[in-house]
Amino acid sequence: MRDYYVMLGGFGSGKSELALNMAVNKAAAGDCMLVDLDVINPYFRSTERADVLEAAGVELISPPYSMKKIEIMSLSPRVYAAFAPGEGTVFFDVGGDHVGAVAIGQYKPNFMKLPPEKLNVLFVINPRRPVAADFESASALLEKIQGVSRLQVTGFVNNANLAEETVPEHLLEGYEVVKQLSEATGIPVWGTCGTQEILDGFEKIVAEKQLDERFIGRRYPIRILMHRSWDKFLTEGL
Amino acid sequence: MAKKLMKGCEAIAEAAIQAGCRYFFGYPITPQNDIPEYMSLRLPQVGGCFLQAESELAAINMVYGAAGAGARVMTSSSSPGISLKQEGISTAAAAELPCVVVNMMRGGPGLGNIQASQGDYFQATKGGGHGDYHVIVYAPSSIQEAVGMMAKAFDVADEYRIPVMILADGLIGQMMEPVDMDQVGEVHLREKPWAATGYVPGGKKPRAVINSLYIETEDLDVLVSRLEARYEVIRQKEPMIETYKTEGAEYILCAYGTVARVCKAAVRILEEKGVKVGLVRPITLWPFPYDKVREAIAQESVKEALTVEVSSGQMVEDIRLAVNGIKPVQFMGKGGSRIPSAEEIAERIMEMRRA
Numbered sequence: 001m002r003d004y005y006v007m008l009g010g011f012g013s014g015k016s017e018l019a020l021n022m023a024v025n026k027a028a029a030g031d032c033m034l035v036d037l038d039v040i041n042p043y044f045r046s047t048e049r050a051d052v053l054e055a056a057g058v059e060l061i062s063p064p065y066s067m068k069k070i071e072i073m074s075l076s077p078r079v080y081a082a083f084a085p086g087e088g089t090v091f092f093d094v095g096g097d098h099v100g101a102v103a104i105g106q107y108k109p110n111f112m113k114l115p116p117e118k119l120n121v122l123f124v125i126n127p128r129r130p131v132a133a134d135f136e137s138a139s140a141l142l143e144k145i146q147g148v149s150r151l152q153v154t155g156f157v158n159n160a161n162l163a164e165e166t167v168p169e170h171l172l173e174g175y176e177v178v179k180q181l182s183e184a185t186g187i188p189v190w191g192t193c194g195t196q197e198i199l200d201g202f203e204k205i206v207a208e209k210q211l212d213e214r215f216i217g218r219r220y221p222i223r224i225l226m227h228r229s230w231d232k233f234l235t236e237g238l
Numbered sequence: 239m240a241k242k243l244m245k246g247c248e249a250i251a252e253a254a255i256q257a258g259c260r261y262f263f264g265y266p267i268t269p270q271n272d273i274p275e276y277m278s279l280r281l282p283q284v285g286g287c288f289l290q291a292e293s294e295l296a297a298i299n300m301v302y303g304a305a306g307a308g309a310r311v312m313t314s315s316s317s318p319g320i321s322l323k324q325e326g327i328s329t330a331a332a333a334e335l336p337c338v339v340v341n342m343m344r345g346g347p348g349l350g351n352i353q354a355s356q357g358d359y360f361q362a363t364k365g366g367g368h369g370d371y372h373v374i375v376y377a378p379s380s381i382q383e384a385v386g387m388m389a390k391a392f393d394v395a396d397e398y399r400i401p402v403m404i405l406a407d408g409l410i411g412q413m414m415e416p417v418d419m420d421q422v423g424e425v426h427l428r429e430k431p432w433a434a435t436g437y438v439p440g441g442k443k444p445r446a447v448i449n450s451l452y453i454e455t456e457d458l459d460v461l462v463s464r465l466e467a468r469y470e471v472i473r474q475k476e477p478m479i480e481t482y483k484t485e486g487a488e489y490i491l492c493a494y495g496t497v498a499r500v501c502k503a504a505v506r507i508l509e510e511k512g513v514k515v516g517l518v519r520p521i522t523l524w525p526f527p528y529d530k531v532r533e534a535i536a537q538e539s540v541k542e543a544l545t546v547e548v549s550s551g552q553m554v555e556d557i558r559l560a561v562n563g564i565k566p567v568q569f570m571g572k573g574g575s576r577i578p579s580a581e582e583i584a585e586r587i588m589e590m591r592r593a
Contacts, residue, residue, distance in 0.1 A: 165241065167414045
């Protein structure tokens with residue numbers, strides 16, 4: 001029986017980054033599939049890093065014609081292969097905000113057949129992004145996304161960052177937001193993300209401020225695969 | 239306010255709202271869709287109005303209407319969509335209506351592609367639509383700079399009663415960078431006694447008429463002369479340019495927008511090789527900063543200038559006009575969407591040096 005992870009969240013919250021990192025890590029231990037369900041943004045999608053996924057042995061399912069510089073809002077019939085019996089892990093990288101989350105709603109009957117312990121629906125939060133900047137806006141977005149995705153979020157991910165200008169204090173801001181969300185909804189915090197260096201810095205803050213472990217969860221170190229800095233733009237285009 | 243991780247389109251939309259823009263009319267096209275998307279979310283929160291029109295033509299004419307009523311109003315599009323808006327822009331210029339139009343340029347001609355490009359320089363600066371008119375054109379080279387331009391763009395539009403264009407490209411629109419949203423600049427709202435806000439018979443305010451049709455030659459002459467006099471003031475007062483390490487330089491690079499950012503990296507590469515190269519970056523493309531460009535290139539130390547564009551060569555004509563044959567001006571670039579690397583630009587300068 002496969003384990004399933006669904007990445008939900010605002011535009012630019014880091015869903016694809018986390019999905020790519022987790023998929024690459026899981027592929028080292030067994031079968032792994034990544035379903036790119038983003039049909040609303042032709043740029044910034046996990047399919048952009050098909051090379052990294054292929055090298056790691058991750059099976060990638062992308063929307064037809066994605067990264068071919070044209071946009072057609074359609075999903076591959078191969079998505080259903082993700083629900084076929086098998087072993088390993090499946091990741092669903094969903095488009096941003098509630099508009100992006102619409103695409104996964106149609107698979108509700110398939111998700112309902114899974115044992116609850118096999119389905120992880122993660123809500124990725126970066127309070128440095130404009131749309132989910134604080135508790136109020138993040139909870140409003142959570143409600144909208146849960147509505148259209150027809151899925152119940154099972155965990156929050158603190159992915160506070162400011163790209164190349166990230167400092168450990170950003171994770172403290174993220175901590176405050178996921179703490180409030182978790183307290184208000186009863187949904188646990190799945191984990192806290194960042195590069196190893198940022199996580200190490202955050203650990204000092206955790207000790208110093210005696211932060212509550214319940215709202216930190218696992219520390220999930222990531223390496224930056226997605227973010228397109230100015231230099232990457234110049235060499236690879238949009 | 240702390241820095242936020244913003245996509246260029248989002249940052250420009252938010253900056254426009256902070257600059258007092260309360261009306262946005264647009265029609266989707268990549269790579270600027272994040273502007274209307276953001277506006278659709280934010281404008282209702284600030285008591286404004288977002289409307290997705292049925293076409294680019296409808297959108298620009300809604301802008302005409304809102305501007306005529308004295309509102310701070312904006313539309314945005316990308317190259318093919320901006321072409322469709324040109325009739326409306328010409329009409330707004332004739333009717334002396336202040337508004338802001340954002341063009342996130344993509345590859346052309348025709349439908350082209352959805353990568354970044356600079357092929358709309360001629361369209362933006364030399365008319366675009368029909369008739370004797372100009373729009374003020376700002377060309378940001380980073381998201382932060384674009385944010386800092388928005389208040390000025392709306393203010394200048396109101397001051398001169400002229401459409402203003404922000405000419406950026408898909409890179410600025412789609413790139414994500416940490417941005418300080420406090421740098422929008424000072425906002426100056428002004429009275430608009432000319433606006434058509436409702437006529438009260440017997441009231442003090444005369445009837446406001448927004449019009450661009452003048453059948454009698456003498457009448458049209460009055461309008462065109464008034465516009466031209468205003469354009470002359472703008473040519474004197476509004477040119478903006480950034481010069482970077484131009485003093486005593488051997489070669490001068492000329493570029494605007496994102497390409498200027500690449501050129502700065504090339505300047506630094508060449509500096510390490512002991513070659514003194516400077517950069518002139520026009521920030522306003524109309525009015526074009528002819529004097530400052532000439533000043534930088536006419537220096538005795540300068541051997542040649544090199545204009546770099548992601549086009550088949552458009553701004554280079556204004557650079558040559560500025561230099562007026564005093565020094566040779568070469569061109570590097572290609573139509574479509576191929577952005578040269580800093581190394582390629584540096585290599586070209588080295589070639590010019592060897593020649």
